[in-house]
Amino acid sequence: MTRFTLAVALGFLAATACAAQTTPKKRVAVLNFEYGTVQSGLAAIFGTNIDVGKGIADMLVEKLVQGGAYSVYERKALDKLLAEQNFSNSDRADATSAAKIGKLLGVEAIVIGSITQFGRDDKQTNVGGSALGGITGRYGIGGVGRREAKAVVGISARLVNVDTGEIMAAVTGNGQSARSGTTLLGAGGASGAGGGGAYDMNSSNFANSILGEATTQAVSTVATKLNGNAAQIPTREIKIEGLVADVSGDTIILNVGSRAGVHVGDKLSVRRVAREVKDPATGKVIRRIEDNLGEITITEVDELSAVGKYSGAGKPKTGDAVRN
Numbered sequence: 001m002t003r004f005t006l007a008v009a010l011g012f013l014a015a016t017a018c019a020a021q022t023t024p025k026k027r028v029a030v031l032n033f034e035y036g037t038v039q040s041g042l043a044a045i046f047g048t049n050i051d052v053g054k055g056i057a058d059m060l061v062e063k064l065v066q067g068g069a070y071s072v073y074e075r076k077a078l079d080k081l082l083a084e085q086n087f088s089n090s091d092r093a094d095a096t097s098a099a100k101i102g103k104l105l106g107v108e109a110i111v112i113g114s115i116t117q118f119g120r121d122d123k124q125t126n127v128g129g130s131a132l133g134g135i136t137g138r139y140g141i142g143g144v145g146r147r148e149a150k151a152v153v154g155i156s157a158r159l160v161n162v163d164t165g166e167i168m169a170a171v172t173g174n175g176q177s178a179r180s181g182t183t184l185l186g187a188g189g190a191s192g193a194g195g196g197g198a199y200d201m202n203s204s205n206f207a208n209s210i211l212g213e214a215t216t217q218a219v220s221t222v223a224t225k226l227n228g229n230a231a232q233i234p235t236r237e238i239k240i241e242g243l244v245a246d247v248s249g250d251t252i253i254l255n256v257g258s259r260a261g262v263h264v265g266d267k268l269s270v271r272r273v274a275r276e277v278k279d280p281a282t283g284k285v286i287r288r289i290e291d292n293l294g295e296i297t298i299t300e301v302d303e304l305s306a307v308g309k310y311s312g313a314g315k316p317k318t319g320d321a322v323r324n
Contacts, residue, residue: 025071026108026233027070027073027106028107028110029078029110030057030061031082031112031113032056032057033053033056033093033155033157034089034093034112034114035051035052035115035118037114037115037117038118045184045211046185046199052118053092055201056155056219057075058202059202060113060157060222061075063223067227068227069230070226070227073105073107074258077258077302077303081259081303093112094112095158095160095167096165098112099161099162099163099165102162105258106238106260106262108233108235109159109161110159111157111158111159111226112157112158113157113222114155114156115153115154115155116155117154119151120152121150121152150176150180151210151214151215152176153174153176153215153218154173154175154218155172155218157170157171158170159171163234168232168233169226169232171222173222173225174217174218175215175221177211177213177214178213184211185206185209238260240256240260240268240323240324241323242255242321243320244319244322245305246318247316252309252316253306253307254268254306254307254322255304256305256306257302257304257306258302259304263298264298265298266297266298266324267296267298268296269294269295269324270296270320270322271290271291271293271321271322272290272314273288273290274291277289292312292314293313294312294313294316295312
């Protein structure tokens with residue numbers, strides 16, 4: 001290979017790497033998974049009806065963030081919006097409902113899914129009934145097991161286009177623990193979850209149990225497959241239009257936030273109306289001539305507002321327009 005050819009090749013690789021780094025991440029949200037198929041066996045595992053669909057979704061969010069292909073909508077803000085929209089558990093796996101929620105969130109796609117398997121690799125009934133608390137302070141799966149069994153977990157996920165409701169990708173993930181045991185949680189399940197039905201499936205306690213091992217394997221497989229389908233999501237042009245609500249030095253607060261599609265790192269134009277052009281026949285405003293004052297870089301975002309740092313020649317004031 002000549003020096004010239006090598007230089008061209010290296011330049012091409014550098015340009016490709018640079019383009020990959022600057023490709024914007026696709027914005028997605030992950031709904032809690034539907035778990036009706038496995039719900040009947042949860043009390044035997046945890047001692048109460050745990051929302052494993054939320055636990056799986058939380059684990060998947062973490063894996064997707066680590067994968068780097070997506071910008072994932074914040075879970076607390078998502079839960080708040082779902083409560084406001086009266087989103088029910090029965091809607092969790094419904095693509096139409098998910099698309100509507102996705103539009104409100106300002107994301108490009110939304111992940112929905114179901115848990116198809118969650119428990120032992122056999123149907124054996126153990127002796128002694130469910131153990132919650134007790135001397136050991138650990139959950140059992142039914143007292144003393146007759147023989148050891150492995151944990152198995154199966155989940156399916158779908159990537160939904162929020163504009164069309166189209167399912168762009170359908171993936172599955174299955175996990176099986178390498179270890180066996182008489183209980184699924186073993187030393188991994190502490191007794192603190194029994195009261196309110198809440199259980200942290202991202203905790204090290206759960207991860208170290210044989211059920212946690214199988215769950216992590218299944219979720220990791222789904223995350224890898226979803227990362228591979230990121231290119232399927234069409235880029236959704238988010239039109240942001242807001243107003244300056246407050247100015248303090250170079251810090252500006254806007255009256256639009258994540259619901260309008262604003263994200264940390266966005267750069268928005270700050271504009272002021274210089275004059276209005278009116279239709280001489282009707283007197284209606286047909287065009288507004290604006291001056292571009294400067295730019296704001298977003299540093300903080302909540303649902304209804306955003307904070308950013310301003311730079312520019314003009315001095316912004318309350319009421320100035322903000323656009324992307």
